[in-house]
Amino acid sequence: QFPFHFWLPHAMQAPTPVSAYLHSATMVKAGIFLMARLYPALAGTEQWFYMVSFTGMATLLIGAYVAMFKHDLKGLLAHSTVSHLGLITLLFGMGTELAAVAAVFHVINHATFKASLFMAAGIIDHETGTRDMRRINGLWRYMPHTATLAMVAASSMAGVPLLNGFLSKEMFFAESLQLNLPGIWAWLPPIVATLAGIFAVAYSARFIHDVFFNGKPVNLPIYPPHEPPRYMKIPVEILVFACIMVGMFPAVSVGPLLYAAAHATLGGEVPDYQLAVIHGFNLPLIMSFAAFFGGLIMYSQRQKFFDFHARFKEIDEKAVFEAIVLRIVDLANAFTARLENGSLQRYAMLLVVSVLAVAAMPLLDLGIFIGETGLSPVDWPTAIAAGVLIICALLTAAVHRQRFYALVVLSVVGLIVALAFARFSAPDLAMTQLSVEVVTIVLLMLALYYMPGWTPVETPLKRRFRDIAIAGIAGIGMTLVTLAMLTHPFSSISDF
Incomplete structure (x- = not known):
């Protein structure tokens, strides 16, 4: 048609x-x-x-x-x-x-x-x-x-x-x-x-x-x-x-x-x-x-209609269609070139911003995130582990230009997460987390051997503030979602 x-x-x-x-x-x-x-x-x-x-x-x-x-x-x-x-x-x-x-x-x-x-x-x-x-x-x-x-x-x-x-x-x-x-x-x-x-x-x-x-x-x-x-x-x-x-x-x-x-x-x-x-x-x-x-x-009266038709240039619909397809391909290539510039930081930023955009509307419709059940009290070993986790995460971001130290601090984050799984009765998750963490850190150590020990390019201050804002919004959003899950009535799927 x-x-x-x-x-x-x-x-x-x-x-x-x-x-x-x-x-x-x-x-x-x-x-x-x-x-x-x-x-x-x-x-x-x-x-x-x-x-x-x-x-x-x-x-x-x-x-x-x-x-x-x-x-x-x-x-x-x-x-x-x-x-x-x-x-x-x-x-x-x-x-x-x-x-x-x-x-x-x-x-x-x-x-x-x-x-x-x-x-x-x-x-x-x-x-x-x-x-x-x-x-x-x-x-x-x-x-x-x-x-x-x-x-x-x-x-x-x-x-x-x-x-x-x-x-x-x-x-x-x-x-x-x-x-x-x-x-x-x-x-x-x-x-x-x-x-x-x-x-x-x-x-x-x-x-x-x-x-x-x-x-x-x-x-x-x-x-x-x-x-x-x-x-x-x-x-x-x-x-x-x-x-x-x-x-x-x-x-x-x-x-x-x-x-x-x-x-x-x-x-x-x-x-x-x-x-x-x-x-x-x-x-x-x-x-x-x-x-x-x-x-x-x-x-x-066909001759009059032929004369009328002859006034207009013949259009080759196939050529028009192929030109449109080529134009769309060119636009797609230009868009891809703008999107994929080889920066891993840019890809991570686009991924996080996309998730925020997709998740924002349904989450805003839910209203206040904290539910009516409240939070149960936290014992001191858990609080200490949470504090270490937060400090190590911040240190990872702070010293990320010195890649070896950033990797050591990041491995502490993974270890704390594994301990948290073990503390809350999930030994299978703890073992999996520990195995993945060890393998990942060893591979990254091997990769660092062939790479510079620091990040050579200084990030502009404007981009740094942009990244802090995006990361902060994403972190706060994830915290609110977690609070909502923890403070709303819970029914196990096993009952179903």
Whole structure:
């Protein structure tokens, strides 16, 4: 979907049967299929409606507009596919059950007429040596059988009555009128639907007229063109026959399949709907007539539209996307370079500040940290150990430039912590702490042997005050959290 629709027109290098398979039935429908499967869980909210329906609306119009001006047969069909996928997305975005049924129906119809059109385009390319619509004119007199099949499929794409594309388009028009949007916005979906219908008729008429009529061929690589071998036309004949059968006898030909797919999509009861060729003279039928005759008028005045389109510079969406990706990568690299400057002190500061920022809001919501139970009295050995721990921690910070002394004092901190574990009946933690402490200090002593005995760079006074403030806030915060844990009622997890 827009703005990530550009990959599809670029994926034109496959052989035509593969293009027909990928561009009508499978690969481009994978996201549609996923959206249909998740429809019961995600649909029905305002976010779903606005995000999905307006994305589909933009894709529907942009794909239809661009398809009108493409000279490559496959390019025209690819952009029309983008437009029809936008139509299906818009239907799913509407959030009503009948719109979801119409979306599933159009998935089936689009697969048949678009696959047949891609196969016909492959036949034309095979027999003429080119897909340029400015050169492959007047093929009706050379390939009448292929021309008839392609014209029926293109008419289905345009939504001509008695063909399958007409039925799902009528359901689309009807659902666009059912949206209860406020004020003038209620007119937007029907207007967009009719405008997209006009473009669909215009590019379908261009496909039919420019390829099969419109004078004589111009400098074809293979001349004169002729009908392909019999077996190349059989797939197209089967698909076109399906277009006609669904268009004329929808209830019999596609009714059970559509019901099964709609039931799976909705995840429950399927609403009542009628598969009829004509539902009477109503507003959706008037919209169909407006789209049909408006598209023919647009195609008859196509030179004015081509002149208008020529005023604007062609935009290569792929190049724009890749430029945006490169720009994002450059910004990420610049941000990383600013963040990672090789200073371990800076990394520690950012880590502590991040923890403070994340923890501050929930902790402030808790109110006063000290609970109602109060603190139990502390005996004198524990108080002495706590005092030694505090003094050694302060000394570590004070003498950290003299690395050997800082390491000795730091090892005392670790030893006191191990003794505290043993004092409060956690011998396993005490043993672990002691083992880790010994190994760590020995390794750090070994590292100091190969390093200077002091820190050579003097820290600016401003940065020192910054570090003291951050460390103080972090320490006070941790103290308050500990006090909260110690002074609130405690229940052991063993009771649970």
